[in-house]
Amino acid sequence: MKINPLLVGLFLISPVFILLISYPGFSVVDSSEVFQVFKFTFHQALVSSLLATVFGALAGLSLSSIFDSKKYSFVESLYYAPSFVPVLFVVFSCLNIGNLWQISFKGFWGIVVIHVLINVGLVGALYSKILIHRLSLMNRLSLVQGLGVWRYLRKIVFAHTKKDLLFLFAVVFIFCFTSFSIPLIIGGVNSTTIELLIYEKLVVLGEVEQALSLALLQLLFLVFFLGLINFTQAKEKAITTSWNPFFKNKIFLLVPIFSFIVLFVGLWLSASFSLGWFTELALLPTLIKSLGLALFCGYSIFLFFQFIFSILPHSTFEFFMSVYSSPSTVLIGLALVVVSSVWWQGRWLVLLFGYVLLYVPVLFKMFVQNFLSSLKPALKVSRAMSANYWLRFKMITFPLSYSLCLFLGFLTAIWVLGDYALASLLLEADSTIALVAKNLLRSYRLDQASFVITIIIFCEFIIYLLYKGLAYVGGQKY
């Protein structure tokens, strides 16, 4: 069975084709307006990603020095937590803390601080894996040879991981560059990003051609940017997995743990709980629909990545995925609106496709590219053994990729549960639990908003337990 992986690539960029067919005209946007917005977007993304990378790298050094695997897993979860929870929750917590201590989370620095809070732990966790997997032997050798800390950091860590740091910087940069929810809530008048401008042109002003021009400009910039980064990415394989005995300083663990504490203290500060709101807001049917959508999206991503792995290796497709960034959320949303206008009853299914289109590129960059270096030798050898497609999938691809695909499905499920950006473009208000929370925030019903956000966090915890259960079962079998 031969399926060209480039068809997957075509599927991922299908929103662009849908919109080019539906709106064949391009409209030029005022260049000074675009320049100002682009400058602001670039500036906040650059500062956010620089800070997140620097502090994240230090946090990663500290994490990699934890010897006990259970402690490591626990701390790693704290690192990941801020990037996994809904953006709405992050913004809400920061605003609460800001209110308490008279700190303003508005404008440029507000956006930067929140971006850093979300991403510093993620960078730390990913960087720690790189330090452990690739530098394991060098760490031990450095310790035995009595290398000083600064020399170790310069000659070993930085020298061998600068391409990885660049890659992590690029991943955070893209997240910050295409950020929509954070600038929308806390940006302010002079803090318009390209994504917000696209949204404004499309939803508020109805200027579809201008929105499309901006979205394509944004996409081209990101592809160019990622193309530059891709040529510098390290291609070394993982050697072994072992903790880092050299860097004993655990102080930088505080960096992402601090962001974890900030977020949850922020929620706790305004946490209100009244079971009566559950019925007042008629949350049960909305919650069931949202959970169903989240779990179904998670399952779809699980299957989609299994499918991708089964048709790899393919160097052109892998290159495409390394340079391709999903189009603007708003552009995907508009394409979904076009499709669902033809098939209104299937708009929830269309929304599911939208989430796949939105999350697959970023998940591929963050977690899959490194995994492929361990999957490819197994696939090569199995092909040399004349194993057919199904035997390879059953015995090699599925068992080796099960836990990663499960993790990607879990991530997608919690992101979908907390998303309102894409859902708001396609569904009616209050169709999902995240839309309910967003609308409550906008109407300043903060107590009820905090209650609904707490429900979202609780549901995400349930999804986490489900994920852990499935991971345990899979771990026993594979």
Add this chain to the structure above:
Amino acid sequence: MSVVKNINYKVGNFELNIPRFEIVNKGITLLVGESGSGKSTLVDLLVGFRSCREMSWQWNELNYSDLSIEEKQIGLVLQGGFVFPHLTFKECVSFAATARKRKESEWGPELNNYLQALHLQPSILKQKSSKLSGGERQRLALICAFIGQPKFLLLDEPFSALDHENKERSVKLLNNFTEVHGVPALVITHNQSSSLKVSSRIEISHGKLV
């Protein structure tokens, strides 16, 4: 005799340029060369992991290079003895045999013979291959290459992780396999054992035949 022609492959600053070389139809062809001379790249090209459009591999009136990787039915041992880390010893062997549509009733007794010949205990069959030592992995890779009844053997440093005694046992097994089954083998090694029955020898240096 199988004839390989027109290998012209460039990766980075390195170029593999071999106009023609021959592999004996019966017996072992030895491929030697210093580190970085292009031996493993040549193996990749022969298997089909890398492609070179001009390359042709004529064998038994077939253009072997036109066949897909699966159709070539090669018994392959990669440098370092790669095996599937998530499978047990027996599952790896079973996979290699099942891929070539062999039933356990056929390969089961063969496996026992290989275990005996390579001085491996039957208890190793239940061990996960990720827990095996380097030498055990290499012997497992060798067994997986043999069990699939290949038409051609390509062995890249198949004895590098073995001590002297295990190496001699593996060499004896390889000699026996090629003689009994009439399967040609291309063996890459730095350190040739005196007991390896070599029918032909090829030397590469800096991407070219010497």
